[in-house]
Amino acid sequence: MKLTRDQIEKLAHLARLEFSDSEMDEMMNDLDKMLGFVDRISELDLKGVEPLIYMNPEVDKLREDKAEIRITKEDALKNAPNRDTDYFRFPRVLKDS
Amino acid sequence: MAYSDYPSYRKELESGSLTVVAEVERILEKIDQSAHLNAYLEVFASDARARASVIDQKIAHKTAGRLAGMVIAIKDNLCFKDHKVSASSKILEGFQSLFTGTAIERLLAEDVVIIGRTNCDEFAMGSSNLNSAFGPVLNPLDNSRVPGGSSGGSAAALAAGLCHASLGSDTGGSIRQPASFTGLWGLKPTYGRISRHGLIAYASSFDQIGPFALNAYDSALLLEIMAGKDEYDSTCSEQAVPSYSKHIEEPVSKKKIAVFKSVLNHQGLDPAVQANFHQQIEQLKQKGHTVEEVDFDYLDYLVPVYYLLTTAEASSNLARFDGVHYGFRASEAEEPEAVYKKSRTQGFGKEVKRRILLGTFVLSSGYYDAYYGNAQRARRLVTNEMNTLLEKFDFILTPTTPHEAFRLDRKDTDPTVMYLEDIFTVLANICGLPAVSVPTGYGSSKLPLGTQLMGKAFSELELLQTAKQLG
Numbered sequence: 001m002k003l004t005r006d007q008i009e010k011l012a013h014l015a016r017l018e019f020s021d022s023e024m025d026e027m028m029n030d031l032d033k034m035l036g037f038v039d040r041i042s043e044l045d046l047k048g049v050e051p052l053i054y055m056n057p058e059v060d061k062l063r064e065d066k067a068e069i070r071i072t073k074e075d076a077l078k079n080a081p082n083r084d085t086d087y088f089r090f091p092r093v094l095k096d097s
Numbered sequence: 098m099a100y101s102d103y104p105s106y107r108k109e110l111e112s113g114s115l116t117v118v119a120e121v122e123r124i125l126e127k128i129d130q131s132a133h134l135n136a137y138l139e140v141f142a143s144d145a146r147a148r149a150s151v152i153d154q155k156i157a158h159k160t161a162g163r164l165a166g167m168v169i170a171i172k173d174n175l176c177f178k179d180h181k182v183s184a185s186s187k188i189l190e191g192f193q194s195l196f197t198g199t200a201i202e203r204l205l206a207e208d209v210v211i212i213g214r215t216n217c218d219e220f221a222m223g224s225s226n227l228n229s230a231f232g233p234v235l236n237p238l239d240n241s242r243v244p245g246g247s248s249g250g251s252a253a254a255l256a257a258g259l260c261h262a263s264l265g266s267d268t269g270g271s272i273r274q275p276a277s278f279t280g281l282w283g284l285k286p287t288y289g290r291i292s293r294h295g296l297i298a299y300a301s302s303f304d305q306i307g308p309f310a311l312n313a314y315d316s317a318l319l320l321e322i323m324a325g326k327d328e329y330d331s332t333c334s335e336q337a338v339p340s341y342s343k344h345i346e347e348p349v350s351k352k353k354i355a356v357f358k359s360v361l362n363h364q365g366l367d368p369a370v371q372a373n374f375h376q377q378i379e380q381l382k383q384k385g386h387t388v389e390e391v392d393f394d395y396l397d398y399l400v401p402v403y404y405l406l407t408t409a410e411a412s413s414n415l416a417r418f419d420g421v422h423y424g425f426r427a428s429e430a431e432e433p434e435a436v437y438k439k440s441r442t443q444g445f446g447k448e449v450k451r452r453i454l455l456g457t458f459v460l461s462s463g464y465y466d467a468y469y470g471n472a473q474r475a476r477r478l479v480t481n482e483m484n485t486l487l488e489k490f491d492f493i494l495t496p497t498t499p500h501e502a503f504r505l506d507r508k509d510t511d512p513t514v515m516y517l518e519d520i521f522t523v524l525a526n527i528c529g530l531p532a533v534s535v536p537t538g539y540g541s542s543k544l545p546l547g548t549q550l551m552g553k554a555f556s557e558l559e560l561l562q563t564a565k566q567l568g
Binding site: 014041 | 191193195196288289302328331332333334397398400404419420421423424425426430431434438441451453454455457467468471472473474475476477478480511512
């Protein structure tokens with residue numbers, strides 16, 4: 001299958017990515033080839049085959065549901081691109097009406 | 098003196114003829130002289146020196162751990178507390194890990210020295226190390242060639258003698274292919290053998306941490322220390338960990354080994370690789386093993402299945418990089434959505450964006466079942482086929498790669514050409530099986546060739562024992 005420019009623009013928005021016009025041309029071309037490549041699996045007869053989702057056959061292990069502090073506030077803020085003493089700083093989400 | 102294997106090195110340390118301090122100095126000097134390889138993104142020199150002298154004291158007091166003084170390089174997608182980790186991406190600019198991942202924690206508990214973090218393809222996506230935000234890595238055996246990828250820096254560092262062993266991660270061949278290109282042992286353990294806690298995720302149902310080593314013994318020793326259940330990774334197996342290193346030298350019984358006709362007749366197979374592979378088959382037969390040709394009809398579907406599933410998982414795993422809590426944030430963004438979009442657009446490289454887009458597509462409404470769902474069904478089909486084969490055979494033997502290390506200036510106009518580099522390696526990740534690449538000869542340009550042995554889940558001991566008979 002072939003993706004239209006509109007479809008790729010929508011995918012880019014969903015993935016929170018932006019492309020210039022020339023990058024978009026290149027991306028269309030690349031995705032076209034990638035889809036052509038993965039489309040091969042349509043040749044397989046997969047009717048009635050159960051999807052394989054979990055790679056480890058062992059049953060889930062449970063642990064005590066107990067609260068633990070593993071990261072201090074200072075640590076959590078350590079890698080922030082923008083912060084103050086107590087909070088991450090980020091552009092305002094709600095605007096003044 | 099060059100390092101050959103851990104037991105000999107340990108003997109030297111214990112006899113007093115060598116100290117960890119001296120060995121670390123020797124290696125740091127060599128790293129300096131090999132800076133052109135671009136294998137290391139950062140060398141933890143002062144850390145390593147300080148640790149070396151503590152370990153020397155432990156050796157003197159006979160309290161040193163089982164890997165005392167082993168100098169290890171780690172791929173730049175493994176978390177080591179208070180050290181930078183970037184997955185070779187601009188989006189993790191300046192990021193320092195708040196914790197140490199389980200595999201590294203266990204190595205440190207046995208007194209290794211972590212010497213530095215190594216270059217790799219961005220977020221482990223690639224087979225050449227050309228996709229790093231910090232430039233390509235050169236193959237130490239021929240500087241005009243790639244070391245392979247994605248764990249290219251870890252392979253180059255060990256092949257150039259800039260560490261004693263190194264760690265990589267393998268999602269579709271990212272340890273085995275570079276091991277093959279640089280003449281090393283590269284092991285991808287069974288899915289769930291080693292905890293993924295502290296490994297920056299690419300495709301969580303495929304990723305495994307594994308060692309690069311100079312021989313089977315070191316591979317076994319590193320595996321045995323890193324493996325085993327972990328409360329921080331629920332996909333990590335609770336199966337007991339055998340003493341791989343203790344049993345590695347034991348003689349192996351006669352094995353039944355399968356080779357795929359579709360691999361033997363594969364179009365892209367270099368004649369030198371083919372010749373080397375046939376020689377390995379003959380050698381195994383001479384040692385009394387049975388090698389049988391079998392049909393395997395899925396070969397050409399493996400890489401497509403791999404890309405459908407891994408890009409889907411990657412698009413989800415990489416959603417966390419949004420410029421909000423850590424890493425790179427685009428400076429000019431003033432609106433919330435613009436922070437996400439501009440930070441991700443400027444922070445990720447081209448191959449990562451391509452894979453995120455494909456992954457977003459295969460998971461999108463209306464296409465999910467035809468692509469992602471069917472790839473999961475195909476994964477079941479292939480896994481069932483392999484499990485059936487592995488009831489009849491102990492191992493599957495293939496070349497690791499279709500050819501020797503390719504040139505750095507190779508230009509592909511189609512991204513899927515590079516994807517086919519992984520044609521023989523993705524199978525182990527699709528099925529969660531262990532596989533090892535062993536150096537077995539040289540190609541027409543005198544560069545190393547590897548042969549891959551793949552076994553049943555959790556058969557690492559027999560896998561490594563049998564792999565010793567190759568080469």
